[in-house]
Amino acid sequence: MSLSDPGWSAVDDYIVGKLIGEDTALEAALANNRRAGLPPIDVSLAQGKMLQLLARGVGARRILEIGTLGGYSSIFLARALGEDGVLVTLELEPEYAAVACANIEHAGVGRSVDIRIGPACDTLEAMCSEGEAAFDFVFIDADKDNYPAYLDYAIQLSRQGTMLIFDNVVREGEVINPQSSDPKVSGTRALYDALQDNAKIDATAIQTVGSKKWDGFLLALVQ
Ligand code: SAH
Ligand code: DHB
Numbered sequence: 001m002s003l004s005d006p007g008w009s010a011v012d013d014y015i016v017g018k019l020i021g022e023d024t025a026l027e028a029a030l031a032n033n034r035r036a037g038l039p040p041i042d043v044s045l046a047q048g049k050m051l052q053l054l055a056r057g058v059g060a061r062r063i064l065e066i067g068t069l070g071g072y073s074s075i076f077l078a079r080a081l082g083e084d085g086v087l088v089t090l091e092l093e094p095e096y097a098a099v100a101c102a103n104i105e106h107a108g109v110g111r112s113v114d115i116r117i118g119p120a121c122d123t124l125e126a127m128c129s130e131g132e133a134a135f136d137f138v139f140i141d142a143d144k145d146n147y148p149a150y151l152d153y154a155i156q157l158s159r160q161g162t163m164l165i166f167d168n169v170v171r172e173g174e175v176i177n178p179q180s181s182d183p184k185v186s187g188t189r190a191l192y193d194a195l196q197d198n199a200k201i202d203a204t205a206i207q208t209v210g211s212k213k214w215d216g217f218l219l220a221l222v223q
């Protein structure tokens with residue numbers, strides 16, 4: 001415990017113990033990520049389960065994820081899909097995508113997951129021009145300076161009622177600092193600006209604390 005964690009991680013452990021439980025495939029994914037030197041910036045277990053429940057709750061058959069890393073969040077999202085569902089997940093780094101591929105296979109959901117490697121804006125542009133079918137649920141978690149661009153692409157690849165979730169929209173409170181020189185903060189602020197008075201999108205953001213400290217998710221519905 002410390003000032004920056006007055007019990008948040010311990011409460012996350014309690015939540016996991018009561019409501020989720022140990023999961024060997026997810027634990028193996030984190031161990032593989034660590035071994036391969038990936039940064040430990042995956043969603044938490046409790047957050048991943050929330051994404052899974054949200055995607056399952058909206059009956060998602062087609063899910064888009066922007067920012068795969070080692071596939072930890074991808075495993076939750078793939079588990080939300082029915083037999084015939086698909087998760088398309090976009091990752092810049094081929095080395096990360098290879099780790100993700102192994103983790104996703106090991107979790108037994110490889111059949112549902114399509115990892116596309118490259119800068120996500122390029123992949124999304126191609127998906128739009130090639131007439132990719134609409135997604136039911138979109139999780140956006142890649143480079144934060146591109147969040148406004150990812151919003152535009154996500155809308156283009158949506159239908160009425162598609163749910164969009166952006167990660168890391170609070171950043172320990174830095175999001176309200178207009179002077180911030182961190183492009184992750186300015187990119188996230190530009191996302192809020194794009195959503196301000198946007199009649200096409202109904203949105204909120206929820207601050208979170210836990211093992212990933214103080215951050216938050218932005219939830220938006222395309223109407
Ligand atoms: N969703 C993951 C964490 C993603 S971390 C999880 O919770 O398990 C953000 C990822 O976005 C990193 O793997 C990073 O390589 C990737 N990324 C950064 N810039 C990108 C870009 N321009 N296009 C696609 N992916 C990008
Ligand atoms: C960072 C990125 C993330 O997606 C995250 O959940 C936490 C941190 C980062 O780039 O710092």
Ligand code: MG
Nearest residue numbers: 041141167168
């Ligand atoms: Mg994140």
